[in-house]
Amino acid sequence: MTDDNTHYKVATKMIHAGVEPDAETGAIMTPIYQTSTFKQQSPGVTKGYDYSRAGNPTRAALEKALATIENGNYGLAFSSGVAATDAVIKLLSPGDEVIAATDMYGGTYRLFAQLFAKFGIVFHYVDMKDAENIRPLLNAKTKLIWTETPTNPLINITDIEAVSKLAKSVGAWLCVDNTFASPYLQNPLNFGADIVLHSATKYLGGHSDVVLGALVVNDKDLFDQLYFIQKSSGAIPGPQDCFLILRGIKTLHVRMDRHCENGEKIAHFLRNHPKVAVVHWCGFEDHPAYAIAKKQMRKFGGMLSFELKNGSIEEVDRVVTSTKIITLAESLGGVESLINHPARMTHASIPREERIKNGLNDSLMRLSVGIEDADDLIEDLKQALG
């Protein structure tokens, strides 16, 4: 695939992005360049690589692939999703202000509130279901708006286009955590975002066997700043992990189609179950932001969360330990279905009061719907709900 690949359709991009047959051997798969350093012809004269923290050919192939599938110009890979978040915040200086969504990945909140706040970066948290909630906080010190859509775990939707206009009005960057949608379902740069973040650990890898993070941007100056941070802070992924994500991307579109199909069936099954009080899934036509989801997403994904009418902790424990195919575990986006209790697992680092104020109740359960047979998954939930 040539650099001018913008006209290819999505399935072709997923399979060929970033990857060329090896020039020397013809190998179809990108080699794992398991090397820390590279021979120099004379001091400072290289074949493009000098040391693997600054650059490695397997990582370079992945970074190119990430940019291609997100419709961006530049990709950067990190040792984890939170390392990518860490790099974005390092663009800022003490006194700079960030407006972040109240409903987001617990580890993002922990990094902001418990680590970066003490370096003098000011974080404001607002409910971004309504973009207008951001406006009163905008000022000359606002440097970054941070959102996630759909959100983890309440499947709230942010209107990327509306928030990007607000960010631009004060010259701030908008960073969108696109982990839940994946680049197959949503491309935030198309709607005015400046930075897209992925925990590639999830759908991009797709097989629950690697931890990796990614950023994609369009602007050269922003890329240069982020590359400087990547090289200087050093939170880079190893070549083997980059290879695994490159391999995952090749089947992203096929897996996502099945995640979406199964997600839809399970969302409807749960909604019609007499013991279920509420199901959060953005593909329901009566989801409060269905129209926005439809505008910015191609399909609605395989992530959902739900609460029981009997919301006692004992009942939650009974359900999450009774499933036979669906496994109780943190993480999401793999081929296998996982169930999680956010209050005590993924979101335990958010103070209970904050959590409940934002609508994340003690009894909420999150499902990452895998690509097993949907009938088997429904049977499993049926017997677990009892």
Ligand SMILES: *Cc1c(COP(=O)(O)O)cnc(C)c1O
């Ligand atoms: C998992 C996750 C992260 C963090 O990524 P890691 O790869 O675990 O560091 C960030 N955002 C979202 C939405 C996630 O689900």
